[in-house]
Structure formats: C-alpha cells, structure tokens
Amino acid sequence: MSRPGNRWSGGGRGGDVPRIPLPRPAADDLPAGADAPSAGGDPVDGAPVDGGPADGEPPDAGSGPHRHGRPDHFTLKSLLGVWALAVCSPEETAAVEAHLADCAACADEAVRLREAVELMHREETLDLDPLLRSRVLEECLSRRPAALPLPRWAAPYDAETARLDALLGDMGDAEWNTPVRLRWATGERTLSLCGVLAHLGSVDGIVATALGLADPLGPGAPRTMGDRTEAAIERCRRHGPPFVRDRWRTQTRDIVRAVGLGAPEAAGLPVDFVEFRRPVRDALVGRAFACWIHAEDIAAAIDYPYEPPAPEHLARMVDLAARRLPVALADRRRAGLAAPPRRLTAAGSPGRTLHLEVEGRGGGDWYIPLDSPAAVGTPERTVARLALEDTEFCHLAAGHVPPQEAAAGQEGDREAIRDALWATASLSRM
DSSP states (O other), X not given: OOOOOOOOOBTTTTBSOOOOOOOOOOGGGSOTTOOOOOTTXXXXXXXXXXXXXXXXXXXXXXXXXXGGGSOOHHHHHHTHHHHHTTOSOHHHHHHHHHHHTTOHHHHHHHHHHHHHHHHHSOOOOSSOOHHHHHHHHHHHHHHSOOSSOOOGGGHHHHHHHHHHHHHHTTOOGGGGGOEEEEEETTEEEEEEHHHHHHHHHHHHHHHHHXXXXXXXXXXXXXXXXXXXXXXXXXXXXXXXXXXXXXXXXXXXXXXXXHHHHHTTGGGGOEEEOSSOEEEHHHHHHHHHHHHHHHHHHHHHHTTOOOOOOOHHHHHHHHHHHHHHHHHXXXXXXXXXXXXXXXXXXXXXXXXXXXXXXXXXXXXXXXXXXXXXXXXXXXXXXXXXXXXXXXXXHHHHHTTSSOGGGOOOEEEEOHHHHHHHHHHHHTTOOO
C-alpha cells in the first residue's frame, strides 16, 4: 500500500524539495578544447572562482564575503543548514545549489544534513484526522438536521468502523494474508488480517441479533465469543477476503441503521455475550473500542500509522472501562488474585475509594469503590490515587500494556493501586 512521504517547502518559499546538483566534471575529464562550466556563467579571464582571489592577488580584507558580487565558499557553507531545512530565500537557494555543483565537500555535507532533517521529520498518516469526520458531520447537521438522528452513544461505533473500512480500502491482495498479532492480558494469538475482520464481525453479530438483525454466522451459530470466532475464521478460509469484508461492512451499516431506527428504546436492550450481559448502548461502545484496538493491531502488522479515536469517542470508551472496574476487582478477589476487602460495606454506602484520574481530552475523574462493587466511591473516603493518560489507560484495558509497566502517577495505598491496575488489564479479551 502507498505510504506517506516527507513533505518539503523547498526553494526557500514553498517550491520543490531542495536538490543537490551533481558535482561538475573536473577540467581533466572534459573533452579536449572544452571550457569548464561555472555556476554563475562563463568566468572572465583571470576572475576568481567562488569569490576567492586570483593567482598572485592578495585577499582584499575590505571587500567582505561577497567579492565580485558572489558569496564566497565560507558564506555558502554556513547556509547549508538553513538550506537543508528549506528556509533559504530563493536567491540564497540558487547560490547554494550552484555552489554544490562545484564543491564536493559541501555536496557531501549537504547530503548528511538532508538525511538528518529527514530523521527529524515525523511520519504522517495518509488517513484523515479522526476529528475531521466529526467536524464535517456536525457542520452538515447544523445546517440540515438528520431525518434519522444517530444517538451519541452509537457515534463511536459508527466512526471506528468507518475508519477501519477506510484502512481496508487501501489493502492489496497480498496484505490480506498478513499475520496480525492479537494480545490480551492472559494470552495472545496470531490471525491473518482477514481472520481479524472475521473475528470482529462474529462478535458484532451478537449485538446485531439483539437488535433483531440476522446472525452473520447463520441459524444455530454458537453463542460464545470464542466459538463464534473459530466459526468465522473457518468461513474466512472458505470464502476469502472480499466476501468477509463485504459481510462485515454491511453488518456494521445495518447495526447503525437499526440503532437509529430504534432509538431511544434500543439503548437499553440487553445483549447477551454469555460471559456477560450489557445494554446495547454500552455494548456498542465496547465494540467500537475493540474495532479501534484491532485496527491498531492491523496497522502495526503492515507498518502503517493509525491515530486514536476522536476525543469525545475516546471519552466514552474510557468511561465504560472505568465503570467496569468495581466488578473486575470483585471478580479477581473471588479468584484469589486480589487482596481481600478491608471492611464490609453495605450496598449503597460509601467505602474505601480509589480516585482514578484519566488525563487528556478523553479523560476525567472516577471514584472506584474498592471493597464491594455495590458500595459507593466518594472523594472523602479516598485511600489511593491513580493517574493515567487516556490512550494509555485504554491500551492497559486492552492488554497491550502490562500493569507493572503502566506509566502511572500513584499516591496512597499501594495494594489498592496494584489491584486496580491488574483489574483494568483483566478487562481485555481477544
């Protein structure tokens, strides 16, 4: 697939990339009778080259660096840095490039400086800014409201599936068989790119059936996410990438349409994932999160840059993960993987609390009850504080960052902080 390249504003003011001319041939290499070319036209007999003194002529200290109207070697050499950054004036650019044709030492230095500048240039994605789609839709809807408005809680799923579909549109045939490494807190697995898309579509199908749509795996399909993934991967082997992509894309659009038609009643419909149950509004945010994380997995496999979601969509993903933490803590405690509760707390009563502070435009503050998911977390009962950046918190919840390596701000009860980090990672699954 095509990759982004470095963009320059060469020529000093937005022209082409600064060029390094080939060195001029030495006089000994010219055909008999040929005159050696010069950077500034044919030299007058006896005139110095590059502004230096003619043979036998003493340097003129009062003439400065621009003898005979042309910059000297040292002046031009001092301009190589700004030339490599493409911020010379047009006149300076022309003088430097003319000099590079005659001076091998400066030409070599120019190559080194150009390579250094390219290393400093940040690689850019060809994908559109995730915010652009939201801004365009917002502007359009401000002028003409949608006949079928999409609920805000469904917007992350709509946006993330559209972004992944745009990435897939750039795939060549060979890239569909690229091995993609999927990771979660308790394991990892490698699938083909086609297999990852089949996995996403098979789990999305559970949401589709809750909305009254057909199951993409057909009647009698398995219900657990693991079994559905295996069935979808087998179908991918039989039908190939075009079929799988078309079915996935069609299903995502059908889900968005069904949500729009069924809102607001659709928000509270239960979605049974067997391992857990969630209302549609939370299930779709979770599926948007999975789509983003697996799109990043795909992009990493093909060495392609991929941006995080728009801040308002990222905020919903962070909120969902934060709200799931009390139950995740309780599940780990029952499994003997977290410290026992310090005290019994009645349902609805305030208890020991961890203040989770997620920084960034998708962040916020949550007060997580530590001893029981039925308790209430309050600032007054806070015993520990944990601070994470929004995308890092999401990558921790996806199992892409080991809890012990999370770059977190920590304060207070170390045991509570450790349990919260591990509980966040336990939210991940394939």
